[in-house]
Amino acid sequence: MREVDGILDFLEEYDLLRPPESVDDDVRIGRVGPDEQIAEVDWAYLTSGDFVADDLQMASDGGLTADVLGGLGIARSNAELDRRQSEAIPPPWDSCAWYAPMHYYGPRWGIYIREDCLEKLMIEISWFAWDSPRTHKTVLDLRLAAFFVLFLHEHFHHKLEGFGIRLALADRAAPDHYLRYDRAVYRATVGTDDNIEEALANADAYQRLGDQPYHRLLPSAIRRALRRWMKWRFMHVDPPGYRMARHYLTPGKLADGAARLQTQVLEARVAPTSNPAHWQAGPNMLRSVFPITSDIYLVIPPGSTASFRLSARPYTVSVRQARKWLKDNGFAELPGRGKGDHERYERSDGLQVGLDGGARELSRNIERTIAKALGVSQRELRLAVSEGRPL
Structure with missing residues (x-):
């Protein structure tokens, strides 16, 4: 993508590229095993109308279908949900997917999603799908829902880096806003409820399920199940920071939180002093610098296959x-x-x-x-x- 090349050239010219070794990259970035494969998802196909028809057969895997449909809707019973709470997977937002920022990973930037998490995640989401039919189509829809909810969370991190790049373009005398924010705010608050970036990434994903193409691709019953599942995790399961998404689940609260986060990036302070309401004069600054339709990758363990069609473009060449x-x-x-x-x-x-x-x-x-x-x-x-x- 030419836009990426231009951004990387700009970051390089203004000395804003940092090797991941310069920071504790485990804070933001997952690890890829030496034998794991990285492959790019075919986003155009994934979001096309052909996806369901062509991939319905894949969803009819006997074992997975039984696991998903066997727990379908059990969360409607509070007693059963309490019993299953100990079976909840670890926080998927940082263990199952991650965003590799351009500032640290340069041409290796992108959204990475672990293939081995998708099945566990779709089973957990299925607990809340009590108004979905017990069909193979539901299994496929749940798999797509698991992928999209991880993608949307990580996409928010990309949008925030895009905001940092816009600040750098406008303030070239001191263009390192994103890097200073990352050190002084994000890393200083990670693992605490003061880290609002992770809370807003969850809340933004919750809100955007009503946007296209997700509204078109996910049946309304699956979107309802996904939001029930997210609220449950925010209230009862997720760790500090991530769980605070429950305070930003309306458009107004989300906008207020985003304005505070933008002010944190601007000042590189956990408690900024300037008025966050001023961002209302620039309402579209916290967004992608370009549409992400590529550089979305599955991390596939040895012996596993991808859940979705992969792009013909290789991740690397020898x-x-x-x-x-x-x-x-x-x-x-x-x-x-x-x-x-x-x-x-x-x-x-x-x-x-x-x-x-x-x-x-x-x-x-x-x-x-x-x-x-x-x-x-x-x-x-x-x-x-x-x-x-x-x-």
Whole structure:
């Protein structure tokens, strides 16, 4: 996406890119195991009308269907819900999905959702689906609901980073608002009820279930079940910070909380002093800097398969593929010109690029350097290399 390339160039020029090692990235970011696969979700297909018809057969897996339909609607009985409360999964908002911010992860930014969480989550949501029919279609709808609720929570974190980028664009003399907020407010309050970013991410997801495409794709009974489940978690299960979403579940309360959060980012203070009501003059600042229809990834454990159709675009390409592609497209290796395992390649017009010959996968940072030198987006380069064709 050209928008991403432009934002990364801006962040780099103003020294706003920080390696994740510079902070405790476990605070925000989940871990991907060495044998786990990362694959991009085909968002266009996921949000199309063809999704249900084509994937209904996938939902008819016998074991999963029995687990989901077996607990369908049990939360209508308070006694049964109390008994099941000890079976609730750990907070899914940080263990099952995460947003990797551009400020820290550069070209590896994106929304990541763990495949192995979706089944556990849809079973738990099914407890609140007492007005849904006991059909395979309901199982499929619950799986989609589990995915969307995680996506919407993480998308709020992207919107907040977008707000930080807008502040940086407007205030280039002191553009590091987001980084200072992250250190002084988010990380200082994580795990406490003073962390309103996580509360608002939950509340925003709750509200946006009525927006498109979620309103169109999720039956009204499933949306009701999802909101019942979210309220239950906010009231009885979720940890400090996340549970405070219960105070922001109306549009007005959510707007007030968002204004306070924007003021925290502006001042990098837990208790800001400027008037949050002033943000009413700029009501659209807390939103994505571009529509997210890509860079949404499933993290798939070994031996598992994806619940949703995946994009044909690879997450990475190998250094071996990149080396072959360079040679096939007019680059010759310059022996002895790279340090250590690094390799240098030159085209007849003098353009030089480098590879880390000691790595298995082409890193996103090196990929970005090569793409910039060639005047294309990283996505265009990655696809050309994976398909073995010229740009």
